[in-house]
Amino acid sequence: MGETKSEKRSLFEGEALPHLDSLFTTALYLTRNQEEANDLCQETILRAYRSFHQFTIGTNCRAWLLTILHNLFRTNRSRAKPEHVSATVEEFERAIETESLRASCAQANPEDIVTAQSFDQSVQRALRDLPTDFQAALILVDLEDMTYKDAAGVLDIPIGTVRSRVSRGRALMRDALRLFARDRGLAGVET
Numbered sequence: 432m433g434e435t436k437s438e439k440r441s442l443f444e445g446e447a448l449p450h451l452d453s454l455f456t457t458a459l460y461l462t463r464n465q466e467e468a469n470d471l472c473q474e475t476i477l478r479a480y481r482s483f484h485q486f487t488i489g490t491n492c493r494a495w496l497l498t499i500l501h502n503l504f505r506t507n508r509s510r511a512k513p514e515h516v517s518a519t520v521e522e523f524e525r526a527i528e529t530e531s532l533r534a535s536c537a538q539a540n541p542e543d544i545v546t547a548q549s550f551d552q553s554v555q556r557a558l559r560d561l562p563t564d565f566q567a568a569l570i571l572v573d574l575e576d577m578t579y580k581d582a583a584g585v586l587d588i589p590i591g592t593v594r595s596r597v598s599r600g601r602a603l604m605r606d607a608l609r610l611f612a613r614d615r616g617l618a619g620v621e622t
Contacts, residue, residue, distance in 0.1 A: 443483050447476065450493045453575055454500055460570045461504050463559055471507070475500040494581040501567065501585050508563075557607035565600030572597050 434442065454475060458468035478499050479486075486495055558566060571582040572593070579597070583590040 439483060442488070443480055446486070446488065446492045447479055447483075447496060450496050451476075453493055454496055457497060457570055457575060458500060458504070460558070460574065461501075461567070471500060471504060474503055478503065491581060493575075494577065494584055497571065497575070497577070498585045498587070502587075553608065553611040554604075557604050557611070560607070561600055561603055565596050565603060568593050568596035569600040569604070573601075 451472070454472050455468060458471040458475075459465065462468045462471060475496060479496055482499075486492065558569065561569065567586060568582060571577045571585055572579065577585070579590050579593045582597075583593045586593065
């Protein structure tokens, strides 16, 4: 790319800026905090602009940006305090059950529980509580509608690993939502 600064900026704006909503949504899911998501998006756009000479026009700009975002997130996470990741499905299920029991003790009335926490919030919580690797794959494939191939590129892992993580992540989500439905006495809820 041998453009002038204004041409580079115009080209960058045309290619990258249409994907800001997608970047912010992904950043919000990853960070679970609006301020951190804003910071992550700003840093991603800044890095993308600085590296725009490496981007090939006509290729998938959203995947390129999400790759930068995901790499920044991983780097920032590794510098921050380590987050507890469930080592096994059983450990994850125990954590979900413990949280469910804690919520049941806090409010004894089933109607209060259902009104205090909607099903949508339980989906958000189940996604948030997934191990980070499964969460990232699910966000890219199911929420960002990326192909397995593009998600593999963003995560820098083989496509088979993405498929496996999405499958296992969906199974963990189903189990967590079944626990939610059972604990809330929501008969007939299909998860």
